[in-house]
Amino acid sequence: MANFDYSNFDKIYETKIYPELAPLEEERKKLIIQCAVAIVIVLVLSCILVYLSQYVEKITKVASIPWALAIFYVIARVNNYKQTIKDKFYQKLFNSLGFQYSSGSSSESMITHICRESDIFNRYDFVESDDKITGEYKDLPFTALDTYIYYETTDSKGRKTQHTIFRGILLSTRINKPLKCDILIKEDKLFKAGSIKDKKVVRLEDPEFEKYFEVYATDQIESRYILTTAFMNRLLNYRKMKKRPVEVVLNNNITTDNVFFFVKTNKDNFEVPIFHSILDKQIFLNILKELTDALDVINELKLEQNIGL
């Protein structure tokens, strides 16, 4: 595991973050009370509506409206609060490790482009990203994007359901080894495809690696040139160490980067919890750790090295 130097974080937290947190902690407490009051009001209103439904027909049809308004109100307030914290502190926070923070929404088209060109997902309708961190790690430029990819289905009654395809961190960077083919490393599925468009399945000799991953590539030899036994071992170690599914795209023709890691976390990353005091230093440290956990893949796979990849 990579050892990141958090000493700069301590300094920045003490001098630039902590002094400004007190008013936000007050705002957080107020927010929780306001949201609780809104829910109580809606609860009382619902009880009244249920009571009235004995006397007035069709009133049950409007019973859900107060709930919808309350949920909308709570989500909007919480998001607003989180955004304020991001705007005020995240740039300073990530600067402590030498990285830059910005909103990820401008990268949504790029993520769509990566998904489309790499064929990593069979189906996706929507791509969302709200955080973007860029920088250099081990002399390799990287971009980490908090990413949510999903598709929607509509049933016979017109109700829409969201199906999550991917929720986690998309890390894009470069490898220093010449890459002359497109490779897709997917988590192993029950029903394997023989090929994905122009990429054929690559059967590798490590049975444990094969148990976790299935590989597709446009060239059998070039893909094995990249996926050496050492590379397979390291990817497997990372997968086991983090206990998180990770899928990899190696492709020269998508962006200036040529390797993309889809690290599944199944949560909205880089967010402050609402039911925990913002004065707790650990909250900010955890946000940094979410990033460094993903960056560990660069370290574990020794991507900065040419030989022995």
Place this chain on the structure above:
Amino acid sequence: MGTLIVVGIIALVICGGLYSCYVGVIKNRNTLMEAKSGIDVQFKKRYDLIPNILTIASKFMEHEKEIFIKITELRSQAMSAPAGSNESLELNAKLDGILGHLKVAMENYPTLKSDTAMLQAMQTYNEVEEHIAAARRFYNSALTQFNNSVMIFPSSLFKGFVADALGSKYYECDESEKVSINAGDFLK
């Protein structure tokens, strides 16, 4: 009439199954051939590179003529062996071994190791070696698939159609490559 239809359906299913086995065997045979030719392409790159390395090395390594002669002989034999044949694989495995000895011998010539032309040649050589290793892994994997298909019933019924590929051997490294390396040689 009903019985005839049932028999017809069963016959169709059996024929379909057998046909897919046949297709599988042929596909595996073709993949094996592709893998074999893949190795040859990489070997060709190495054959082209060896004279350059020997020319540069011979300027510095006057006492290693024996190794140069052996490498040159093996290279010519390997080049004249039929592409994709077991003979070609065996000769190239021997070539691997002797080239390994050359690399170890080079450690005794610091001026050669720091020569720019040699550094470039060795970088290219390492890349070619990695590609050869990758091609061999593809070949071994393709051979396993092929062997499974011609040994397991019912696809084994069709092994007569792929007789030309039967008897292909797995790539195994040369005995000389299995000799353990003496770390002391590198730490002098």
